[in-house]
Amino acid sequence: MSVTPLAAHRSAPSVPAFRGRLGRDPRSGHWAVPRRYRLHVSTACPQGLRIAVTHSLLGVGDSCPLTLLPAVPDGPDGGHTALRPLYEAGAHHYPGPALAPVLGDDWSGRIVSNHAPDIMRDLDRYFGDGRAPLYPCGAAADIEAVERLCAQDVDEAAQRAGRAGDGPAERAAALRVLLDALGDLERRLAGQEYLTGDQLTAADVTVWASLVQLDTVHRHHLDAAAVHRIADHPALWAHARRLTAHPAFAAHLDLDGIARRHHARCRGLEAAGAAVQILDWAAHAGGAHGSRFS
Structure with a gap:
């Protein structure tokens, strides 16, 4: 899994971005196993809203559960306290706020990704079962x-x-x-x-x-x-x-x-x-x- 500086549009350049992908990198071990992964989103955030809608459109609640976070982050640093263990497990001496959205690995207790477009693509590809794909071939x-x-x-x-x-x-x-x-x-x-x-x-x-x-x-x-x-x-x-x-x-x-x-x-x-x-x-x-x- 790669950890790179968070994109500028997240307004927190010091926070690492996790860009693991399901089923892509054998070294990561992120195989698309039902109920292994969990989404953590706040639908008051545009990125979280996109993921939640995608999750519902694909009907993948059984294979990848979704946890809704508070609209206003409850951490003193502007992050979500519920996500801090995931961030600290994934980045040694993690310094910044624990931001959503996150795709977490319940087996390892680590973050797979906090990059919304990648998360949406992986939900569609690996858990959508081909039903009305949101990333159809050619588009x-x-x-x-x-x-x-x-x-x-x-x-x-x-x-x-x-x-x-x-x-x-x-x-x-x-x-x-x-x-x-x-x-x-x-x-x-x-x-x-x-x-x-x-x-x-x-x-x-x-x-x-x-x-x-x-x-x-x-x-x-x-x-x-x-x-x-x-x-x-x-x-x-x-x-x-x-x-x-x-x-x-x-x-x-x-x-x-x-x-x-x-x-x-x-x-x-x-x-x-x-x-x-x-x-x-x-x-x-x-x-x-x-x-x-x-």
Whole structure:
């Protein structure tokens, strides 16, 4: 298993990233054995939300159990105390916060991975049994492109657009990046039901979690004009609304938890965008059991 500096978008460069993969490296011993591994996620975190939805879509609860962590990390360093034994077992004299999400190995008491895209791929490949795969053959390049777009040009750009420490020019530049990314996603949905074609994939899960975060967290730090420009992508937000009515998505949409996590960690600007909600997420999630996805 490799341990490398955590990616910059996790905002904790001193924390190791665990990048073990199931069934890939014989030296790791991470064979895909049912009930050997356990997921630890907080659905108030976008990465944890993506994994939880993926877990439900694949129906792999029996082979890889999922443990839900508090919305607001309970450790004094901003991590989860429940995950500290896993981190300390995997990194000698581990110095940083025990962050989620984590795929843990119950046999060894160690972390396999805390890299959400790898975790999602391994769930699909080794525990999904081929049922409606979220990484279908031939779609890998498109899915990876959407993942990069969301990480860099939606999630990070939205955070920069409302960051208190940046000046107006920097925030305006970040907003342009965000709007360009949303325009790209809007065009991808032109004439098709899902982002990569006629099948629900991990790309749709990734974008949905980014849009949840954009509307429930980031818009609070933007002005009303910016939020109206963000909302002016009708196909994209209609797609988010339709996915929210899917039981696998609705079951993990913890709006109260997202709000509590936001208020506990918030360092952004106070802006008028807070009053301009794009979607009524609770209402759409409340209709999940009557949707055509049931």
